[in-house]
Amino acid sequence: MKKCLECNVWVNTNAIRCPLCGVGLNQLGQSETTLLYPSYSKNRHGKRKMNFLAKIFFFISIAASLICFFVNVLTWNGLPWSLVVAGGIIISWLLVGLPLLKTMNLNFMLIDQMIGVQIYLYLIDRIFGNKGWSLNYVYPLLYVAVAIVIVLFVIIYRIAWHDYLITAVIMAVIGFYPLILIAFGVIDVLWPSYTAMMFAVLLICGLFIFGRDKLKKEIRKRMNL
Amino acid sequence: MKKEDTWFELDTAAKLYPAIMSPKQASVFRLSCTLTDPVDPEMLQTALYVTIQRYPSFNVRLKRGVFWNYFEPNTNHPTVSEETAYPCQMLDASKNNDFLFQVTWFGKRINLEIFHVIADATGGIEFLKTLVFYYLSLQGKVVATQGLIRTLETKIDPEETENSFVRYYDPKIVTSRAEEKAFHYSGSSLPFQHSRLIHGLISTEDLLDKVHAYHATVTEYLTAVLIKAYFNASESLIKSEDIVKISVPINLRAIFPSRTVRNFSFYMNIGEKYQQKDDRFESLLRKVSEQMKEQLQREKILARMNPNVSFEKNAAIRAVPLDVKLAVIRQVHQMIGEDLFTCSLSNIGVIGIPDSMRPFIARFDFGLSTSDKIPVNCSVCSYKGIVSITFSSSIKETTLEKEFFRFLAKDGLQVTIETSEG
Ligand SMILES: [Zn+2]
Numbered sequence: 001m002k003k004c005l006e007c008n009v010w011v012n013t014n015a016i017r018c019p020l021c022g023v024g025l026n027q028l029g030q031s032e033t034t035l036l037y038p039s040y041s042k043n044r045h046g047k048r049k050m051n052f053l054a055k056i057f058f059f060i061s062i063a064a065s066l067i068c069f070f071v072n073v074l075t076w077n078g079l080p081w082s083l084v085v086a087g088g089i090i091i092s093w094l095l096v097g098l099p100l101l102k103t104m105n106l107n108f109m110l111i112d113q114m115i116g117v118q119i120y121l122y123l124i125d126r127i128f129g130n131k132g133w134s135l136n137y138v139y140p141l142l143y144v145a146v147a148i149v150i151v152l153f154v155i156i157y158r159i160a161w162h163d164y165l166i167t168a169v170i171m172a173v174i175g176f177y178p179l180i181l182i183a184f185g186v187i188d189v190l191w192p193s194y195t196a197m198m199f200a201v202l203l204i205c206g207l208f209i210f211g212r213d214k215l216k217k218e219i220r221k222r223m224n225l
Numbered sequence: 226m227k228k229e230d231t232w233f234e235l236d237t238a239a240k241l242y243p244a245i246m247s248p249k250q251a252s253v254f255r256l257s258c259t260l261t262d263p264v265d266p267e268m269l270q271t272a273l274y275v276t277i278q279r280y281p282s283f284n285v286r287l288k289r290g291v292f293w294n295y296f297e298p299n300t301n302h303p304t305v306s307e308e309t310a311y312p313c314q315m316l317d318a319s320k321n322n323d324f325l326f327q328v329t330w331f332g333k334r335i336n337l338e339i340f341h342v343i344a345d346a347t348g349g350i351e352f353l354k355t356l357v358f359y360y361l362s363l364q365g366k367v368v369a370t371q372g373l374i375r376t377l378e379t380k381i382d383p384e385e386t387e388n389s390f391v392r393y394y395d396p397k398i399v400t401s402r403a404e405e406k407a408f409h410y411s412g413s414s415l416p417f418q419h420s421r422l423i424h425g426l427i428s429t430e431d432l433l434d435k436v437h438a439y440h441a442t443v444t445e446y447l448t449a450v451l452i453k454a455y456f457n458a459s460e461s462l463i464k465s466e467d468i469v470k471i472s473v474p475i476n477l478r479a480i481f482p483s484r485t486v487r488n489f490s491f492y493m494n495i496g497e498k499y500q501q502k503d504d505r506f507e508s509l510l511r512k513v514s515e516q517m518k519e520q521l522q523r524e525k526i527l528a529r530m531n532p533n534v535s536f537e538k539n540a541a542i543r544a545v546p547l548d549v550k551l552a553v554i555r556q557v558h559q560m561i562g563e564d565l566f567t568c569s570l571s572n573i574g575v576i577g578i579p580d581s582m583r584p585f586i587a588r589f590d591f592g593l594s595t596s597d598k599i600p601v602n603c604s605v606c607s608y609k610g611i612v613s614i615t616f617s618s619s620i621k622e623t624t625l626e627k628e629f630f631r632f633l634a635k636d637g638l639q640v641t642i643e644t645s646e647g
Binding site: 001004007008009010011012013015018019020021034035036037038040221222223224 | 232234288290291292293295297307308309310311312331332419422423425543623626627630631634635639640641642643644645646
């Protein structure tokens with residue numbers, strides 16, 4: 001064991017200086033100290049590397065967007081195509097980055113991604129001639145696809161399926177959005193929107209028939225009743 | 226009722242923690258048990274599988290409701306890992322199978338780090354004792370519980386997972402808690418998410434002889450020494466009107482009987498105005514003793530504890546959405562919570578281990594996390610004739626620790642220092 005004569009304390013360490021006052025320690029008697037705590041410096045490396053990689057991609061994203069923006073402005077032909085590039089980069093972060101973070105409930109993430117992609121495609125549609133394909137086809141069909149995925153989750157992940165119930169409810173409610181679009185006369189091809197709404201109705205029926213009790217309990221839980 | 230249908234409300238004290246948790250304010254504490262032999266990770270993993278069955282309030286994930294956070298049973302399995310990170314850092318549940326505690330091992334030591342939202346140190350010790358009991362049993366050691374360990378054979382009493390604050394709530398006993406601000410210690414910060422522990426080990430017998438000579442208790446004595454250490458360590462920072470206040474947790478189970486392993490502790494703030502170096506320690510200790518005796522009265526504790534319960538029982542407050550509530554709690558905590566004390570001194574006392582297990586366990590340690598305003602904290606536990614005093618710190622300076630342990634040494638106690646650095 002070692003001793004600090006300044007502090008008048010014994011110190012169980014391999015270090016040569018007193019951890020309290022920094023004065024050199026005196027070795028009194030022979031005894032080797034085993035390592036008491038991990039040597040932290042080695043362990044953090046992996047995480048930092050990962051962060052660095054993310055930073056590089058983030059920088060490239062910003063650089064690409066900026067360069068496109070300047071080229072777009074300098075060679076202006078009436079089409080703001082650089083917005084499409086920037087949007088595409090944001091969407092890729094949403095699709096790839098969010099799952100990597102793993103902090104979000106998978107289902108909520110799916111809904112967020114769905115809405116993100118829909119907004120992006122609407123933007124492209126507007127920029128390239130405003131033909132209406134995004135609202136007419138892509139919106140409702142993407143909705144149906146995501147609804148099917150969520151129903152599959154509910155079936156496959158039986159053990160945690162109460163977790164996905166609330167998401168299914170949100171999906172069911174979202175499913176009636178074409179009503180607003182139809183009311184404002186924004187869409188002209190109606191069958192995809194009708195399909196989406198039929199799915200929403202089916203979702204509600206399914207929730208009511210299979211999950212009424214569970215749903216009740218889940219809502220009570222979330223309301224802290 | 227099926228497993229996934231059950232859920233717990235957060236206890237009264239726990240409601241604070243999801244609001245204030247951040248990498249700089251982890252609200253995590255660590256209980257460590259050093260064995261006589263190196264830890265066998267696979268055995269420890271198996272022991273953890275068994276132990277978690279006995280503690281439903283640990284086997285949870287934290288969820289967000291509309292009005293409050295709540296716990297629901299965690300369907301994942303907790304895993305043990307080798308200790309690599311700095312002690313008492315924020316627990317990222319999403320990278321921990323959603324669990325709000327973590328078991329790690331290093332050499333002969335088993336560490337249990339707990340996010341304060343699920344338990345206090347007394348609850349944590351119960352869990353650690355069960356874990357070590359099953360670990361030793363799996364290793365083929367002949368160990369018996371002697372009524373000191375909660376195992377799967379002893380039925381889970383509903384009281385163990387109750388919110389005892391509500392049970393002892395009495396709306397008639399209330400007081401205002403206007404308190405003076407306390408002095409805050411500071412230094413140059415260690416890098417982000419770094420921390421340092423300094424343990425000081427003293428013989429329990431010597432310490433008891435010492436405090437009896439002063440006619441004080443261990444907690445009173447150590448609190449007085451800590452206040453003195455702050456005076457000595459902050460001479461250039463501190464002004465004559467500054468008050469050094471030590472927040473000393475009270476294990477409420479000692480006063481209000483309960484078997485809960487969730488949060489059931491409160492605190493008292495013991496303070497003293499800055500004095501010059503040459504003032505007598507005895508008079509400081511006497512003042513500390515008087516304040517503690519005063520604040521430990523049942524009625525006094527209830528009066529300070531009850532407003533928290535009435536806050537959560539208030540129907541109007543209940544109806545506020547969760548995010549608004551969390552934001553308000555965070556603000557209030559920032560404005561007054563930590564302003565009222567300089568640091569904590571948490572003494573969980575002697576850890577009761579059955580005789581049959583004692584030959585295989587060398588030591589227990591207890592550590593707290595820190596925050597920007599409270600960069601140093603002190604925690605104490607005792608086992609097998611050794612008192613382990615741990616300073617956890619997020620600043621480079623060790624002046625406070627130096628003054629504290631030098632005082633003990635000067636007062637005639639033999640101190641052995643260990644540190645997590647080097
Ligand atoms: Zn020294």
